[in-house]
Amino acid sequence: MQLAQQAGHVAPYWVRLVRSGTTFTGFSSADGVTWTQVGAISVTMATNVLEGLAVCAHSNTVLNTSTFDNVTVSVPTGPTTVYQVNSGGPAVTPFAADAFFSGGQTASTTATIDTSAVTNPAPMAVYQTERWGGDANSNPAPFSYTFPNLTPGASYTMRLHFAEIFWTTVGQRKFNVAINGTQVLTNFDIIAAAGAANKAIVEQFMTTANSSGQIVVSYTVGAADAPKSSGIEIITN
DSSP: OOGGGSTTOOSSOEEEEEEETTEEEEEEESSSSSOEEEEEEEOOOOSSOOOOOOOOOSOTTSOOOOOOOSOOOOOOOOOOEEEEEETTSOOBTTBBOSOSEESOEEEEOOSOOBOTTSSSOOOHHHHTEEEEOBOTTSOBOOEEEEEOSOOTTOEEEEEEEEOOSSOOSTTSOEEEEEETTEEEEEEEOHHHHHSSTTBOEEEEEEEEOOTTSOEEEEEEEEEESOOEESEEEEEEO
């Protein structure tokens, strides 16, 4: 598509390329408003291509100035954290105070929590509090979180934060966790997974918001004692 060879073109003039799949269609305009198709060509492209702006002169003996307008560059946005909740505790930046829960009781410790094994850990204070599954008589019982106002059918990353702040040895607490009805942890033992009491661990899962735009995280009794949560994060994918 060589515009300089087309009759009736007097510099300066505007040119435009429109791509559809592997087909590029060229247009020219004398005023940037009314466009005339010049031609089209199919180009075999590699999987990865470079995109940019290119110009050429109508004469190789004269310096020319080119002006680009109506250029838009779109930069993909990264993941966005939708929810960060401190289970059983107050707001601890950037985590919000405990919310969206049903059932359970709260507990806390002043012990130092080792977060060294966690990539992007929550603040230590998040692991020092918990929501645990206990009924009015402190018997083991289930509890849950229901997070609203998500995009139905959209994919999210769940980060479930834990630290054992009550028991001291493996096997004393084992519980189950389900996300929107799909069990993701079975007889989960925090001390066994983290390697010690008062040591943080994060379990990460991909999930999809239900048709109501919700993600429901259910903590149920397993083989030993009561379920618990230290914190929950929900991040867009």
